[in-house]
Amino acid sequence: PADVIDGDSLRVAGTEVRLFGVDAPEFSQSCYSKGSEVACGAMAKDVLAGLIGNSVLTCEPRNTDAFGRIVATCQT
16 A cells, blocks of 8 residues: 655655656645635645555556656556
8 A cells, every 4th residue: 555645756665656757746835726825735645645545556666766766657
């Protein structure tokens, strides 16, 4: 099972994994909609968590990022 860190990052088997091809707001990042501040980073995390649910993921590493994290495609 994976733990969702934010809208484009997971922790799988204790290892942080960034999702290939996904660029979502950071968890603490806010944005504006119709002049009101919105917690879009938290919303992105909730959406990813909803997509994954309690599924077990299989992740295929594709690269590493500038911080040495694995960048992977993942599927249920």
